[in-house]
Amino acid sequence: DDRPLSAITPEQLERVLQSKAQSVRNLHELTLNHDLAAFVLYSSFGSLLPNVGQGAYAAANAYLDAFAEYRRSLGLPATSIAWGAWAGGGMAEEESFQEWIALGGMDLITPHLGVVALQQALDNGDTTVAIANVDWNRVAERSVAARPYPLISELIDPISHDAGAFGEDGPDPLERLAALSAPQRREELIDIVSAELATVLGHSGAQTLDAGQAFKELGIDSVTAIELRNRISRSTGVRFSPIAVFDHPNAEALAEYLSSLVPAADADGVAEAATPDPGDEEEPSRIDSLAIEDLVRLARGES
Known part of the structure; x- marks a missing residue:
């Protein structure tokens, strides 16, 4: 249900939030009396760097991240993982989707690496963590060029955003x-x-x-x-x-x-x-x- 923030109605926002926000609250309440080894939430990288038109989707995933912090404050296990796109099926197999995420500086996560990263996050006791295959310099061209972005500013190489699109010897x-x-x-x-x-x-x-x-x-x-x-x-x-x-x-x-x-x-x-x-x-x-x-x-x- 992609649309600009100004066009999102309360009903549309509620519909997008419902599947994740209400579901995690239900799971939380139903497992309060259980001694869980882990409580893993699958958030999305879109909660950190959302695409245009995905404000409601970003909010729904940010809710999962915040809920993990809430559970930890209660002394309960919780890990929320902001996943990038996975390879191995679904939309990820469509060439148009792969081109689309590549434009934003992303690549697909292989299932093997994803599982290894998941286990590492659990072993480290992380509460919220992002796992994605990212070209940070490409992300910088899209995000940091527009305005400083403290969240990722230390992850990128210095880039001259004032450089021309043509080489010095190319046509003006x-x-x-x-x-x-x-x-x-x-x-x-x-x-x-x-x-x-x-x-x-x-x-x-x-x-x-x-x-x-x-x-x-x-x-x-x-x-x-x-x-x-x-x-x-x-x-x-x-x-x-x-x-x-x-x-x-x-x-x-x-x-x-x-x-x-x-x-x-x-x-x-x-x-x-x-x-x-x-x-x-x-x-x-x-x-x-x-x-x-x-x-x-x-x-x-x-x-």
Whole structure:
């Protein structure tokens, strides 16, 4: 039941929570008078780094993690494991699913390694533990690039998130865009925005998206808007505020806006250097400082 947080109703949240939250409470109450060697809960890695649109699912799994801590506070055994995706059956065998999790920096856990990790968690007496096959640098590109993420900041290598998408000797993307006619440039920018949007959202490709669909409906929020801006800027050389993602709320509208920012090429076909927005580096804090009413207004596309 994936959807943006703003679209989740209390009834939908209750439905998602019911299967895990109520079930663990039932198990807890039914086993209180039993001398258990272990009380193992299967949570999900999505409680730590949830995918776009999975707020309710993340909350349900976070409840399991919190309940394990609650049982430990009572002197009862409990271990909650936030699992990544397992190989060996189900959706994991579908190529589209494997591509989707790979975009987010994840790989499948083999059954053998999963069982070994489970036993290790029990032997160590862990209360809550995450077990997943993660490429932390790939995760950093998606999460830490948007804003500092203390939870995983010490697990990743230093990465220059300002590096361009092209090599030093490669073509300048801004010059290439400037050399195109206005209609060609607009189509090229729609393709770029759609491709980067698909990556940010974890889709298998831009072909799964409608360029006219609102970013809000797709699950873009203030954090993913910054990541989307960063990726588009690296791919195009165009500097712009992430607020533009809300002001121009679909791929077609944003591409039209970006086209207007591409400087005209000179007689030799070289684009004049774009003037960076002096407020670019402050955008994350600017977004954070907005009142809830302002964020809602921007998300709705109101001026």
